[in-house]
Amino acid sequence: xALSEPLLKMEKIGKAYFGNRVLKDVSFTLExxxxxxxxxxxxxxxxxxxxxxxGMSVIQETGGYxxxxxINGEEAQFKNPLDALDAGIGMVHQExxxxxGFTAAENIVLNREPTQYNVLVxxxxxxxxxxxxxxxxxxxxxxxxxxxxxxDSDTLVSEMPVGHKQFTEIAREIDxxxxxxxxxxxxxxVLTESEAEILLASMRxxxxxxxxxxxxxHRLHEIIDVCDKIVVLRDGQVxxxxxxxxxxxxxxxxxxxxxxxxxxxxxEETVRSFAKDILKVEHLWVDxxxxxxxxxxxxxxxGEIFGIGGLAxxxxxxxxxxxxxxxxxGGSVVFDGKEVVLNDPRSPLSMGIASVSxxxxxxxxxxxxxxxxxxxxxxxxxxxxFLKPVFGGLFKIRDEEAIREATQKYIExxxxxxTGEHQRVQELSGGNQQKVCLAKAFAxxxxxxxxxxxxxxxxxxxxxxxxDTLREYNQKRGTTIVMISSELEExxxxxxxxxxxxxxxxxxxxxxxxxxxxxxxxxxxxxxNGVEKVGV
Amino acid sequence: xxxxIRSFIEKAGWPRVIIALFLLGLFVMAxxxxxxxxxxxxxxxxxxxxxGVMVLAMVPMIQAGCGLNFGLPLGIIAGLLGAVTSIELGVxxxxxxxxxxxxxxxxxxxxxxxxxxxxxxxxxxxxxIATYVGFSSVAFMCIMWLVLPYKSPNMVWGYxxxxxxxxxxxxxxxxxxxxxxxxFNIGDFFYCPTGMMLFFAFLxxxxxxxxxxxxxxxxxxxxxxxxxxxxxxxxxxxxxxxSVVLSTVLGAIGIIMYEQSFGFIQLYMGPFYMAFPAVAxxxxxxxxxxxxxxxxxxxxxxxxxxxxxxxxxxxxxxxETDMSEVIRIIVSNGMILYAxxxxxxxxx
Numbered sequence: 001x002a003l004s005e006p007l008l009k010m011e012k013i014g015k016a017y018f019g020n021r022v023l024k025d026v027s028f029t030l031e032x033x034x035x036x037x038x039x040x041x042x043x044x045x046x047x048x049x050x051x052x053x054x055g056m057s058v059i060q061e062t063g064g065y066x067x068x069x070x071i072n073g074e075e076a077q078f079k080n081p082l083d084a085l086d087a088g089i090g091m092v093h094q095e096x097x098x099x100x101g102f103t104a105a106e107n108i109v110l111n112r113e114p115t116q117y118n119v120l121v122x123x124x125x126x127x128x129x130x131x132x133x134x135x136x137x138x139x140x141x142x143x144x145x146x147x148x149x150x151x152d153s154d155t156l157v158s159e160m161p162v163g164h165k166q167f168t169e170i171a172r173e174i175d176x177x178x179x180x181x182x183x184x185x186x187x188x189x190v191l192t193e194s195e196a197e198i199l200l201a202s203m204r205x206x207x208x209x210x211x212x213x214x215x216x217x218h219r220l221h222e223i224i225d226v227c228d229k230i231v232v233l234r235d236g237q238v239x240x241x242x243x244x245x246x247x248x249x250x251x252x253x254x255x256x257x258x259x260x261x262x263x264x265x266x267x268e269e270t271v272r273s274f275a276k277d278i279l280k281v282e283h284l285w286v287d288x289x290x291x292x293x294x295x296x297x298x299x300x301x302x303g304e305i306f307g308i309g310g311l312a313x314x315x316x317x318x319x320x321x322x323x324x325x326x327x328x329x330g331g332s333v334v335f336d337g338k339e340v341v342l343n344d345p346r347s348p349l350s351m352g353i354a355s356v357s358x359x360x361x362x363x364x365x366x367x368x369x370x371x372x373x374x375x376x377x378x379x380x381x382x383x384x385x386f387l388k389p390v391f392g393g394l395f396k397i398r399d400e401e402a403i404r405e406a407t408q409k410y411i412e413x414x415x416x417x418x419t420g421e422h423q424r425v426q427e428l429s430g431g432n433q434q435k436v437c438l439a440k441a442f443a444x445x446x447x448x449x450x451x452x453x454x455x456x457x458x459x460x461x462x463x464x465x466x467x468d469t470l471r472e473y474n475q476k477r478g479t480t481i482v483m484i485s486s487e488l489e490e491x492x493x494x495x496x497x498x499x500x501x502x503x504x505x506x507x508x509x510x511x512x513x514x515x516x517x518x519x520x521x522x523x524x525x526x527x528x529n530g531v532e533k534v535g536v
Numbered sequence: 537x538x539x540x541i542r543s544f545i546e547k548a549g550w551p552r553v554i555i556a557l558f559l560l561g562l563f564v565m566a567x568x569x570x571x572x573x574x575x576x577x578x579x580x581x582x583x584x585x586x587x588g589v590m591v592l593a594m595v596p597m598i599q600a601g602c603g604l605n606f607g608l609p610l611g612i613i614a615g616l617l618g619a620v621t622s623i624e625l626g627v628x629x630x631x632x633x634x635x636x637x638x639x640x641x642x643x644x645x646x647x648x649x650x651x652x653x654x655x656x657x658x659x660x661x662x663x664x665i666a667t668y669v670g671f672s673s674v675a676f677m678c679i680m681w682l683v684l685p686y687k688s689p690n691m692v693w694g695y696x697x698x699x700x701x702x703x704x705x706x707x708x709x710x711x712x713x714x715x716x717x718x719x720f721n722i723g724d725f726f727y728c729p730t731g732m733m734l735f736f737a738f739l740x741x742x743x744x745x746x747x748x749x750x751x752x753x754x755x756x757x758x759x760x761x762x763x764x765x766x767x768x769x770x771x772x773x774x775x776x777x778x779s780v781v782l783s784t785v786l787g788a789i790g791i792i793m794y795e796q797s798f799g800f801i802q803l804y805m806g807p808f809y810m811a812f813p814a815v816a817x818x819x820x821x822x823x824x825x826x827x828x829x830x831x832x833x834x835x836x837x838x839x840x841x842x843x844x845x846x847x848x849x850x851x852x853x854x855x856e857t858d859m860s861e862v863i864r865i866i867v868s869n870g871m872i873l874y875a876x877x878x879x880x881x882x883x884x
Contacts (some may be wrong), residue, residue, distance in 0.1 A: 346769040355767070363763040368827075377757055378768035380750060384790060385749060397748035 005073030007032045008053075008181055014066035015048055015059070015236075017427070021234040022048050026067070030229070032180070035203060037223035040233035040256055046216055049233070050183055055084045056092050071181075077135045090173030092187055096165050100158035101221070104151055105140025108172045111284040114139065141170040146209075147202040148279035163195040170199075174206060183214045188222055200226045203452045213284065220249045232256055261385060272496055280479050284331035285504075286315070286322030293318035293329070294504030300482055305474050307495030307512065308484045311523055315504040316484050317358050320450040324348055324355045325364070335448065349382045354446035356437045357485070358453040360430075364437045367426035371418060372407040374425050374436050379443045410439035414469060431462025437467060449473075452484045467494055488519055549822055551874075555839050569853035574726040575655035576846055577882030583841040585715070585732035586797045589739055589790035590814040591821075591837045593783045597858040598818070598828040599747065600779030601759030602655055607666035609649055610673045614644035617802050619792055620700060620809020623709050632710035635798055640788040647673075648784030663825075667811075674808045675829045676834035681803045704801040711799045733799060739786070744830045755779055759826050763843075790814075812872050816840055844868055 006029040015023040023045045030036050034437045040046050051058060052065050055078025059065055068075055071087055078084045084091075096109050113136055140153035149167050157165060166187055173182055184203075188196040197218075203226055204211055217223055223230060224244045232240040240255040246448055279300040282512040286293035293315040300306040310316040322329035325345035327496040333340040341347035348355075357363040366374050379384045380398070386406065388399040407421040409492035418428060434454060441449055451470060471494050474481050485491050491498050492512045499509040500522035507522040545553050566573050580608020590608065597605045605611075618640025627635045651669055658665045682699040686692060691704045705711075712719075717731025733802045758765045758775040791810070795801050818828055829876050847867045848860035 246881075324767065345766055349769045357767060363761075363767050366757060366760045366764050369757075369760055373757075377764075381754055381768050381770055384750065390745070395745075397745060397750060398753060447786065 005070070006030060007072060009070040009073075010049075010067070012067035013052060013069060014048065015045075015052060016299055017048075017062050017129065021236060023052075023065070026233070026236070026238055028229075028231050028238060029469075030181070030214070032211045032212055033207050034214055034228045035207050035226055035493075037227035037230040037519055038214055038216045038233065039218075039223055039230065039252060044233040044234070044256075045236040046126075046233055047185070048236075050091070050185060050214070053084070053183065054078070054089060055080050055082075056264050085176070086178070088176075088178040089183065090176060090179045090181070091183040091185070092166070092169045092173060096169060098157045098165060098168060099367055101156065103140075103154050103156055104160070104164075104168045104171070105136050105153035106146065107157055107168055108140045108143050108153075108175050109136050110172070116243075139175055140171070143175040144168075146205065147171055148205060149198055149202070157444075163191045166191060166195075167199070167202075170202070174211070179211060181212045183216075185216045186218065187255060188217055189216075189401040190219070220252050223252070224249060242298060272304065274304045274496075276302045278302040278336055279334075279482070280334040281319075281323070282332045282334075283321060284319065284329065286318040286327050286329040286335060287385065288315075288318035288321050288327040289314065289323075291315050291318040292504050293322055296331075296501070296504070296506055298499050298506055298509065302480055303474070303478045304496040305471070305481045305483060305494055307491035307498035308482065308496055308501060309486070309488050309519065309523070310501035310507070312486055312503050313410065314501050316486075316501040317452055318504075319501070320355055320452050320482065320484055321357075322520045323353070323453070324450065326357075342399075346382070349444070351445075352380075352447035353450070354441040354444045354448075355450040355458060356441050356452060356454060358456065360433055360457075363424050364440075365433060367423060370422045371411070371416070371425055371428075371436055372403050372421040375407050375410055375439045375443055376403050378440055382444065410442065414439055415465065416489055429462075431465070434458050434462065434466055435469075438466065442473065446479060448482065450482050450484065453486065454483065455485070455487065455490060463490070470494060488516060488523075492516065492519075551820070552822055552839065553836065555820060559839060559842045559846065562843070562850050566846070566850055571849050571853050572725050573668055574664050574723060576849065578726045578728070579845045580838070580842045582715075582727070582729050583845055584799060584837050585736055586730050586794045587790075587813065587817065587841055588736040588833070588837050589786060589793050590810065590829075591734070591817045591833050592736075592739055592743060593786035593790055593813055594627055594735065594818045594823070595743060595747075595828045595830070595833060596755065596779040596782040596786075598823060598826060599752075599759050600755045600776050601826055602776055602779055603663040603666070603763065603820070603825055604703055604815045605666060605780075606785045606811045606815065607651055607669040607673075608783075608787045608814055609670035609807040611644050611784035612791040612810050613673055613677050614647055614784065614806040615640045615788035615791035615795075616677075616803060616807065617643055617714055618788060620686060620691060620704065621799075623691060623704070623706065624686050625789065626688070626709075628709050630710070630713050633713050636710075636792050640792060641785055644785040644788040644790060646780055648781035649777060651784060652780035655780055656773045656776055670811055671808070674805065677807075678804050687881060696855070702802065702804050702806075704803065706795055706799060706801060710796055715794065715797050729797065730790055735793065739789070740772075740830050740833065743808070747830075751775075751778070771803055812846075813840065813868060816868075816872040816875035820871065840871060844869065 008030040013023055013026040013407050023488065026049060038046055053069065057080060060079070070076065076087060078087070088313065098274040099110070114132040114182055116129070116132045118130045137153055144151050144153060144167070147170060149169055151164050151167060151529050160168070170184070170187070173179055188199060191199060200222060203215065207213060215223065215227060224247070227244055228244050230244065230247065231238055232252060234256060250341065277299045281299065282297045282298045289312055296319055308316045308319060321327050322342070323333050323340065325343050325348060329342045333342065334352050335353060338351060340351060361367060366377070375436060376386050386399050386403050387396040389396050404421055410416070411421060412420065416432050416435045420434065425433060428436065453502060454466050454470065458466070470481055470483065482493060483491060495512045496521065497509055500507045500519055502523060510518060563573060563576065566576055593608060593611060594605050597603065618636040621639045622632050622636035625635060654669065655662050655665065684700070686700055688868065690760045691700050693699050693701055715729035715732040716733055719728060721727050747756065754765065754770045754867065755775050757768070758770060758772050762772045765775070817836040817840035818832055819836070821831040821832035821834070821839050823829070823836070844867060848863040851862045852858060853865050
C-alpha cells in the first residue's frame with residue numbers, strides 16, 4: 001500500500017471533438033517508478049489523452065476537457081506544454097523533434113545548455129554567456145549512457161540511423177533533472193528488434209531510477225514484457241486494467257477490439273473459379289518514384305479478387321498508379337477487350353476502372369471539403385451524375401438533394417462515424433477516412449476496382465470492416481477487385497490469387513491457399529519463375 | 537439570445553463584425569459633423585457597384601488554387617483597350633459599352649490564356665509572379681498607349697495629335713449608361729445606380745451558378761487538392777488556365793463598369809494599383825487564399841468601399857481641414873495591409 005500520493009492520478013477524464021466523444025471517464029493511477037502500458041486501437045483516444053496530459057493547445061482550442069488529473073497529489077492544469085515540462089513530464093513523440101544539423105549532445109541539452117562567463121556578459125547580460133561545450137558533451141554522454149546504448153555524442157542527428165534518433169530524443173528527456181514522468185508514444189515502431197530490446201532494457205533501468213513511464217505501443221509482447229500495469233482503451237473508455245502476470249497478448253488484443261481477434265483474418269475455404277480474363281497487362285512499366293515498375297505482365301479474371309503483394313519499394317504500388325494514369329507509364333493494358341490509354345486518368349475511369357489510392361490524405365481525399373463532395377466528385381465528373389438541368393436545360397448544376405441522399409446511403413452502409421454528410425473529412429479518423437475513399441470508388445459503380453494498401457494506418461476493427469466491405473462488394477456485385485497490400489495475411493484472407501512483385505517484376509502468381517512460406521520466398525526473389533502460370 | 541449572437545459572430549468572424557460596427561459608427565456620427573447620411577449611402581452604393589465586378593474577378597482564381605489575382609491589371613488593360621476602341625469607333629450609350637466589352641473580352645481571353653500558361657509553370661509562387669505580371673504589363677502599355685494609332689480628338693494629346701491622354705472623359709459617349717438604367721433619385725442628394733447594381737447582381741448570380749456546374753465543381757476541387765482532381769480525371773492545368781481566363785475577363789468587364797460610373801478612362805499608371813483594393817475587399821469579406829464565396833465578395837466590397845467612402849468625409853469634417861486625400865490613402869492602404877495579414881488564416 002502506497003503511503004504517499006501516486007505520481008499521476010487521472011480522474012474521470014473526458015473529451016469531445018466537434019460533438020464526437022473520444023474520451024469518457026478515464027481514470028487510472030501511476031506510481032513512481034512504474035511503467036504503464038497504454039494500448040488501444042487507432043482512434044481509441046490514446047493520443048488525445050496524452051495531449052490532455054501534456055497541455056497541448058489543440059485541447060484548449062476545441063473546448064478543453066472534463067475531469068481532473070493530479071501530479072503528486074496536486075491538481076494539474078497545464079495551459080501549454082511548457083507548464084507540463086515544468087511539472088516534470090517529458091514526452092517523446094512519434095515524429096522526431098530534433099535539429100538535424102546539431103550533434104546528439106547539442107540536441108540533448110538544447111535550451112538548457114551549461115554556460116560560462118565571458119566578458120560580454122558585463123555589458124549585455126547573461127544571455128551572452130558562452131556555451132560550455134565540454135560540460136555539454138559530458139551531460140550528453142551521461143544521458144546516453146543511462147539508456148545503455150552506444151551513440152557518439154558528436155554525431156550529427158542527420159547522419160544517425162532512425163533508432164539512434166529515437167534514443168537521442170529519450171536521452172534529451174532524461175537529461176532534464178526534473179523529469180519524473182516520461183511518455184513514450186510508439187517509440188519502438190521505428191526500431192529494429194534488437195534496438196527495441198535495448199530500449200526496453202533502458203526503460204526498466206529508468207524505472208528503477210524512479211522515473212515513471214507511460215508506454216504506448218502496438219507491439220503487445222513488448223507491453224507484456226516491460227510494463228508493470230496495462231490499461232486498455234477502447235472507444236475512449238478504459239475497458240480493462242491488468243498486470244502482465246495476469247494476462248497474455250491474445251487477451252489484450254481481444255479487449256482492444258472488443259471481439260474475438262482470430263476472426264479478423266479468417267477466410268472462407270472455398271476455391272472459386274472464374275472463366276474470362278477481364279484485365280490483361282503486358283510489359284507494363286511505370287516511373288513512380290520509389291515504386292518503379294519495370295516489366296509487369298499479369299491477367300485478372302472477371303469476378304475474382306486478385307492480390308498483389310511484395311515488399312515496400314518493389315513496385316507493387318506503381319502498378320495501380322500507372323494504369324490509373326497518375327505516373328508516366330508504358331506497355332499494354334487491355335480491359336474488357338479494349339485498350340486502356342495510358343497516361344490519361346480519364347481513360348481507365350471512363351471504362352469503369354476505379355481506384356482507391358494508397359496515399360489517402362494526399363490523393364484520395366479533399367480534406368477541407370465535406371464528406372459528400374469527397375464521395376460524389378469523381379462520379380459527377382466522369383459520369384455526369386448528380387447533376388440537374390436548370391433554365392429549361394440550358395446548363396446543368398449540382399443536384400444537392402441527390403448528393404445528400406447518395407452520401408447518406410454510403411455513410412450508413414459503411415458505418416462512417418461522423419456528425420453528418422457536411423462534416424469535413426479532415427475531422428474524421430483514419431479508418432473513417434478510408435471508408436470515405438471506398439465510398440468514392442463504389443459510387444462510380446466500377447467493373448474493376450484497384451485498392452492500394454486499404455488498411456494502412458487504420459486499426460484492427462476498421463480493417464475488418466474494410467476487408468468485409470470489399471469481399472461483400474465483390475460477391476454481391478461481381479466487381480473484380482485488385483488489392484495491393486504489404487500485408488500478406490490480409491491478402492491471403494480475401495484474395496483468390498496473389499501475385500508477388502519483386503524488383504519491378506512479377507515474381508510469381510499463386511493461389512491464395514498456398515502456404516505463406518511460399519509467398520515469403522517469392523518476395524525475397526528466391527524463386528525465379530516470373531512467367532509461370534498457376535491454373536485455378 | 538446570447539448564444540445566437542455568439543454563433544453569428546463565430547460564423548461572420550470577429551474582423552468583419554468589428555469593421556461593420558465601425559462603419560455603422562461612422563454613419564451614426566455623420567449627421568453630427570454635418571455630413572449628409574443620404575449622400576454617404578449613395579456614394580457607398582456607387583462605389584460598391586463600381587468595384588464589385590473586379591472583386592468578383594478574384595473568385596475563380598482563388599477557387600482554382602491560383603491564389604489572389606494580383607495580376608488583375610492585365611484584365612484591366614484588356615478592358616481599357618476595349619473602352620478606348622469603342623470611343624474611337626464613336627459608339628454612344630449602351631451599345632458603346634457593349635462594344636467596349638465585346639472588344640475587351642477576346643483580348644482578355646488571349647491575355648488570360650497566356651497569363652494562365654505562365655502561372656501553370658510557377659505553381660506555388662503564383663501570387664508573387666502575378667504581381668509582377670500586373671506591374672510589367674502596365675509598364676509595357678505605357679509605351680503602347682503612346683504608339684497605338686488612335687485618332688479620336690477626344691482622346692489624343694492636343695499638341696502632338698498622337699498618343700492617348702492620361703485621362704479620357706467618356707462624357708458624351710457612355711457615361712453612366714449602365715448606372716442610369718432604372719436609376720432614381722430621392723431628394724437632391726440620394727442617387728441609386730440601379731442598372732449597375734442589377735448588372736453586378738447578375739454577374740454574381742452567373743458566377744454562383746457557374747461554381748455549381750460540373751466545371752465549376754472541378755475548379756473548386758483543383759484548388760482544394762490537385763492530386764485528387766487529377767485522379768478523378770480532371771485536367772488540372774486546363775482548369776487553372778480557365779480560372780485565370782475567367783478572372784481576366786471579369787477584370788476587363790469590371791474596369792468598363794468602373795469607368796462608365798466614374799466618367800473617365802485612366803490610362804498609363806491608372807491600372808497599376810487596381811488589384812490591391814480588390815484583393816483587400818475579398819479578404820476583408822472573409823475569403824482565404826484558397827476559398828472564396830460570392831457572399832465574401834458582396835460583404836467585402838460593401839465593408840471596404842463603405843469605410844473608404846465614410847472615413848475621409850467624416851474625419852475631414854471632424855478636424856475641419858481638407859485632408860480627405862491623405863486620409864483616404866491611409867485608410868485604404870491600412871485596410872489592404874490588414875487584409876494581407878489575413879491571407880493565411882481567416883476565421884480568427
